[in-house]
Amino acid sequence: MSQLLKVHGSENQFFILDQTQLNKQLSDNELKQLAIKLCDSNNNILDGADGLLVINDSKFADCIGQMRVINADGSEAKMCGNGLRTVSRYLSEKFNQDSFKVETLETNLAVKKSENFFDKVPTYSVEISPISFAKDDLPFSYMNKIELIDEDIPEFIPGQKFTALAVPNPHLISFVDEVDEDDLGRIGHDLNGSNEYFPEGVNVSFCEILDTNKLFVQTYERGVGFTNACGTGMSATSLAFAMLNKNYFDQDEDITVFNPGGMVKTNIKLAKRKEDSQIHLIGNATFTHELTISENDLHVANVNDIDILDTGEETYYQEFVDSISKI
Numbered sequence: 001m002s003q004l005l006k007v008h009g010s011e012n013q014f015f016i017l018d019q020t021q022l023n024k025q026l027s028d029n030e031l032k033q034l035a036i037k038l039c040d041s042n043n044n045i046l047d048g049a050d051g052l053l054v055i056n057d058s059k060f061a062d063c064i065g066q067m068r069v070i071n072a073d074g075s076e077a078k079m080c081g082n083g084l085r086t087v088s089r090y091l092s093e094k095f096n097q098d099s100f101k102v103e104t105l106e107t108n109l110a111v112k113k114s115e116n117f118f119d120k121v122p123t124y125s126v127e128i129s130p131i132s133f134a135k136d137d138l139p140f141s142y143m144n145k146i147e148l149i150d151e152d153i154p155e156f157i158p159g160q161k162f163t164a165l166a167v168p169n170p171h172l173i174s175f176v177d178e179v180d181e182d183d184l185g186r187i188g189h190d191l192n193g194s195n196e197y198f199p200e201g202v203n204v205s206f207c208e209i210l211d212t213n214k215l216f217v218q219t220y221e222r223g224v225g226f227t228n229a230c231g232t233g234m235s236a237t238s239l240a241f242a243m244l245n246k247n248y249f250d251q252d253e254d255i256t257v258f259n260p261g262g263m264v265k266t267n268i269k270l271a272k273r274k275e276d277s278q279i280h281l282i283g284n285a286t287f288t289h290e291l292t293i294s295e296n297d298l299h300v301a302n303v304n305d306i307d308i309l310d311t312g313e314e315t316y317y318q319e320f321v322d323s324i325s326k327i
């Protein structure tokens with residue numbers, strides 16, 4: 001029985017650990033160390049990953065499991081949109097249910113199996129919630145602002161506007177004509193080090209508006225760096241897009257969000273009070289490998305003692321990616 005899975009949502013790569021299968025739960029520090037070890041590409045465990053998703057039993061009767069999110073640097077996040085799709089598939093197949101709730105650090109989220117985007121590419125829809133623009137919920141500090149919505153912030157990039165929102169992890173978004181990776185990398189790095197603006201760091205996304213309900217989003221993630229996709233980043237960006245670009249947004253249709261790892265869809269329902277808007281993220285949940293620690297003791301996971309089985313699913317995902325085009 002494999003103890004770990006290697007998975008991805010839009011090539012945002014994770015390891016999944018189902019702690020309910022272990023004889024002894026790992027401590028928070030052991031989970032942090034395991035995440036750092038597994039995710040570090042220098043350890044040659046399937047080229048590392050962007051984070052570790054930990055599944056535990058839920059304390060809520062209406063949830064079939066709990067998801068915790070540990071970034072590659074060992075920091076814990078409240079939420080992970082791409083990761084929640086893979087955890088939803090894992091729990092769906094484990095309990096043979098297609099629609100249920102998953103407990104996360106901040107709230108319990110509704111998830112469900114969706115119609116596959118492509119043959120043999122399992123596809124899931126997850127609720128992204130709660131939503132906040134309040135400075136104390138991000139948190140951020142900028143002049144006397146209590147919200148940052150389409151705000152000129154010359155200290156970041158002169159002439160570029162930014163929007164900050166928590167879903168509930170923190171996101172800073174800017175709409176650009178073309179993503180400049182140097183700018184994105186510099187701001188992402190600076191705002192996740194010691195800085196006066198985002199004391200707990202922030203995920204930074206640049207977005208190109210390609211057409212009506214069609215976006216390209218690239219993200220520099222807190223606790224990771226550049227990733228192929230960031231589910232909460234694409235979700236937060238989709239809400240900001242719907243709020244700020246009414247002439248390019250059709251509320252009756254999903255938004256197609258391209259990213260360096262592929263494509264997802266988001267569904268936005270704007271509400272009178274913006275925090276009451278609804279976001280759903282729909283996309284693949286691909287399981288690429290099953291891993292077994294022969295020690296059967298994750299506390300001392302030894303790099304050389306891991307058996308790895310390739311599921312063959314990546315082939316189907318790549319066929320999906322080859323079938324889509326931004327234009």
Ligand SMILES: N[C@H](CCC[C@H](N)C(=O)O)C(=O)O
Nearest residue numbers: 077080081082169230231232
């Ligand atoms: N780096 C994020 C957590 C992972 C989010 C991302 N991978 C997603 O799919 O939402 C943070 O520290 O808030």
